[in-house]
Amino acid sequence: MLTDSVAYILQPTLEEAYNLLREGLSKKRFIIAAGLCRVEYSGRAASKLEWGERVLLIKQDNSLLLHRAKGFEAVNWQPPGSIFTVKLEGDCLIIRSYRRSHQETLNIIFKEFTLLAHLHLADEAEFEMHLSEEEMYEAIASNPDLLEPGFRILSHQRRLSAGVADFTGYDSQGRYTIIEVKRKAVDTRAVKQAYKYLSAEVKRKAVDTRAVKQAYKYLSEFKERGAAVRGIIAAPSISVEAMKLAAALGLEFKKIDLSKCRVAYQKSRKGSLLEQSGV
Amino acid sequence: MLTDSVAYILQPTLEEAYNLLREGLSKKRFIIAAGLCRVEYSGRAASKLEWGERVLLIKQDNSLLLHRAKGFEAVNWQPPGSIFTVKLEGDCLIIRSYRRSHQETLNIIFKEFTLLAHLHLADEAEFEMHLSEEEMYEAIASNPDLLEPGFRILSHQRRLSAGVADFTGYDSQGRYTIIEVKRKAVDTRAVKQAYKYLSAEVKRKAVDTRAVKQAYKYLSEFKERGAAVRGIIAAPSISVEAMKLAAALGLEFKKIDLSKCRVAYQKSRKGSLLEQSGV
DNA sequence: CCGTGGATCTCGTGA
């Protein structure tokens, strides 16, 4: 059966499946298949999966996903840009996907299909993600009071090279302050990472492998010399252990209200849109 | 149309889709849908996606994946265990998935379906992954010569608590040696991590937040006192930067041949299988 | 091409 946009067969023979698959692949269509198969993968690692029923998706950019009955993750896959070959061999249909960049091969051997379809997905919409670290950052940049009343931002830059803090500035008392922004709950790992950046920033030098090591040596100086410089981790929340570590490292934690961030972001965005349209 | 294992409709009306979806969900079947929809997500972050054609999978454990025409990753999703509600509202069919643990809501609003099916996937096969870190570890445990000729293993344990090295032992010269195993190419991150473990092991204490900090202070001792203790990172390869850092930290890199590992693993596995069957 | 860090990461494991 065939319509403009979709071609499908329910319980096709292997030959029917072969023809439909070849057609779908050559036309770069979205392929959906369900059936009994086994799988071999070899590349960065290697895996085997014996006979069972699974669902296969092949996308219009040649990415491939093989899903089992349960679980969020695909059991086997191939990222975009792999090369397919399909062949009939005895009573099996073999789909081979090869990815050159990692020298990875995926073989899916089908014995029968429950369902096979290919279709074109018309989808030009833009995906909008909110509450990303980027957005949080923009919100703070346009409204430093979110950090602390009276805070003045000196520098703000997305992390281009390793070891640069998100914000530097002066607090209401005029103390030099360095800020690391995290969009989600801070754990000990995040504290350590933040500490590295903040230490590096204190010394105002690029972090190469030498500086990474040295950054850790500043720990004692940090604590002993007192708060000549404030180091702040700004995030929605922090774990108990992370808080302990932050305290030991002389870092402060500043709770950031995400909903306030969102409001500030909307405002700043509106502002820039108005600017652009020359109002 | 209906068979034992699959129920599907091509280009169903919204009411047909509604009934088939309800049936599929209540029977915990694998649902495959393609159609025109828009999406709202809100939880740890928030996202919006306007009208476009996508493919929806709902799995037998209530995990959900929404895929666009291209890209390996799902554009929106819900991990296993979420709760579904489906309703018809005006000229739309709304699928809502709510995940309590993270307070996340996903709304998919369909205007029309190109394809809708639900089926049961019979799949009891076990997924075998080879060349995992675990397997590499087993290979080395059963054949320490893979590390270095004459190496004697003192302790070997999977990392149960943070900061415990993979292997400790004595080299052919009788020097105490600590080994961190990595399955793949070592980068600077892996070196830093390894250094933490190795330092912690030297001091033979569990790494709590205090020890994490102290571990870095041992750097100078490590270097100044010379190689009273050897620290080895064992992996298939290492990047130039990672090698520099490792050298600066007084760590050695030991290339591990994965194919040799594999052979050793097969042998050790055969041995234990023979044991089990009492031969 | 490598290196670095984020992700609605997911997933397992242990405390």
Next chain:
DNA sequence: TCACGAGGTCCACGG
């Protein structure tokens, strides 16, 4: 439940 580390992680970005 949280915390931590692995992952065939994938992905974007910079050099």
